[in-house]
Amino acid sequence: MTNNDNIITVKNLVKKFGHFVANDHLTFEVRKGEIFGFLGANGAGKTTAIRILCGLSYPTSGEVKVAGFDIYSQRDQIKRNIGYMSQKFSLYDDLTVYENIRFYAGIYGLSRKEIESRAGSLMKRLNLEDAKDKLIRDIPQGWKQKLAFSVAIIHDPKIVFLDEPTGGVDPITRRQFWNLIYEAARDGITVFVTTHYMDEAEYCDRVTIMVDGKIAALDTPPVLKKKYDAANMNEVFLKLARVKVEA
Amino acid sequence: MEDPSIKVSNISHSYGNVKALDDISFGVSRGELFGFIGPDGAGKTTLFHILATLLLPEKGTASVEGLDVVKDFKKIRKILGYMPGRFSLYMDLSVEENLWFYATIFGTTVEENYDQIREIYSQIEPFRKRRAGKLSGGMKQKLALCCALIHKPAILFLDEPTTGVDAVSRMEFWEMLRRLKESNITILVSTPYMDEASLCDRVALIQDGKIMKISTPAEVVSEYPNELWSVESKDIYRLLQDLQVYPGVKSVHAFGHAAHLACEKEALPANLLREYLACKGHEEIGISRIQPNIEDCFMELMINK
Structure with a gap:
């Protein structure tokens, strides 16, 4: 895979608020046209990372490129090339x-x-x-x-960010909504999505699970399920995220 | 049901042209964990507002512990713990200040009823000096529950306590509810998450202001009218489309890595379906009979209402 296939490149992204490290050396790529699931417990650092990727906040350090543009110097171009939708405001x-x-x-x-x-x-x-x-x-x-x-x-846009787009929606609408996501991906739009519905994690091409500001896992759902010996993504999530809660 | 803890008879309520509740009736026994399962806009919050004496119903009557929600509202408020959907906490007060505040309002003290909240509060006590606004979602939720319990209510109303909360915190919250139940408190809880229905004693499935079904979770599942199959393939999106047009199929819904296919009883020869999918170029095909879950049942009721 060449770099040209990546629509988002993140290298050693760190974001600190005072002494609190919200994003702790994140490194990942999102490929052009894929549905990329971004999961994590509340407070794991998802929203912080999304705000940076959307050009709304600067990282403390690290390299970030979105749609080919640099997050420090080309935020205006980034904003023109992305779409954003959240459950709270639309x-x-x-x-x-x-x-x-x-x-x-x-x-x-x-x-x-x-x-x-x-x-x-x-x-x-x-x-x-x-x-x-x-x-x-x-x-x-x-x-x-x-x-x-x-x-x-x-x-x-080249990328659309969906922040918990299906919260509180009835089960049929929720599925119709995912059909729209699939259609957008087929039209070449990269989809970056967060959700608390673990069955929706299964619909993603690849899934990241954030724990405590770090990426605890990143792979396709079948590989993750195999690796963590889990029947579904809910089990994978609980295995990874629960460790932190109990600690 | 003799001497129910909550009794609702023919309640209707509208906002302009929108019927939020349409002739709702049900009862909840003392000590029962009763779930209202339905999406946003189903009418869950309106019902809580009426039962918590914050809203006068347009039509119908309701009582809580034998007290009428219109006439006896002052008495009801004393015996009720209510955790509204949006957090009820004062964000610029600390954890312990929030708790003191709620205890004082109800004319009690944290010390007097500490037993009631000990188990839950001990998890957030290390942060008791922290402002509520600085807590994580899961911790806010625990504090809000403590605040709703601090006056030892006979009845607890929880309006979407787990919305926007991650899967781990959701599971922990339900574990807390199950332990609370042991103290014989009546709990009415609403949620848009269908998987939480199975954790209730009984559930009402609601949509567009109407109750589609009231039953135990096990009965809801056993009354599912169709035969249900789980079908897998490498390309789930194409699989859904191909199953949609297969003869005899009543409905097809995506469920994570599989599609759930409903058909009339004894109507699906699995080997023929496998052949059909293979012809369509599907790989890694899996077909198996499954039991429906609450979400399957909910969608079936939605389609056939």
Whole structure:
């Protein structure tokens, strides 16, 4: 594998808050087009790392490249090439479906013409054409989730970061949401995703498990299950993360 | 059910055009661990607000320990421990200050009821001088539970205590609940995590303000109407699509590394399915009969409601 196949390269990333080491010498690569799962217990350092990868915070030390751009000197280019969606914040409740799409597309610098055509095809694909002028607060949770994901990739980013995208969603919507993730990956968008649902870890091409600021494991789900003699990813996670809790 | 700890009769509640609760009725026995299982927007929090006397129901009646939620709200508040979905802690108070605060509100002291929280509190006691805002998610959750228990309530309401909490802390939290149950406290807990249903004595599966089923977890599973198969292949995404169109298949859902395939009883010759998948170019095919879990049942109820 050459370096060109990597969309994210992280070497010896360290992030300290005072004496607390949130990220302790992380080294990993994310390959172009893969679904990369980023797991860890609360407080393991996931959010800190994601904020750095998105260009929202500087590392204390280490080398980080995202979409070919340097995290210290090219943050603006990074932001233009990534999408981001979290469970907590995504859409504006008091704007309509169409206004939200237009707003996000505008922020990402799409032209008026592009916005028109992409908004149209997006609403068609999600079967939201009839809901075009409805306020976000009036549409069901499941629709919101799919719309939030679609606006996060409306500018065709190279990478999309999904921070617990499926929390609290009903089981059918949760699975439909993963279909959208698969489709995005098939279209060549790299997906970087965190989740507390361990069955979703199985849907990732590769999974990282963070424990205590360090990467405790990084591999494909089948290899991890074999290595830790586990029936599923939940067991792998408990075996790795529990050690720390008991210590 | 004689002398239930919680009794809810025909409760409905709307916000504008949205029916948050639609004619809900159920009872919970004293000392029971009763789970409300459903996604965001199912109506779980509205129900807690009504039972905790924070919201007047539009229609219907409810009682807690024989006390009416409208008339006797003052009495109910004294015997109730309530851990709302968003943390109930004061982030700029320390761990022990939060605990003192809640004890004082209920006219008691931490010393007087220390037995009630000893086991849980001992895990966070080393950090008692730390501000609540600086605790990890798992520790905040433990402190919030201590605060809800410090006045020895007869009933405990936990609204999504494990949402956003990692798998390890979730497991520990349920272990705490099971030990709490031994003191005969009635616990009503809500969760969007289907796998937690099996840890309750009885569950109500709810969706869009309606109860789809109330039963023990074992009964929910035994009443599943279909035959269920677990099917594996190297390419799970393509597998789902190929199974979707296979004759006689009622539903196909991804479950981690496998697909769960539901069909009419005795309708699936496994060897033919294997041949079909092999023809479609699937590798490492695995097919086996399985028992449904609560999530399978929940989705079946959603589809056929």
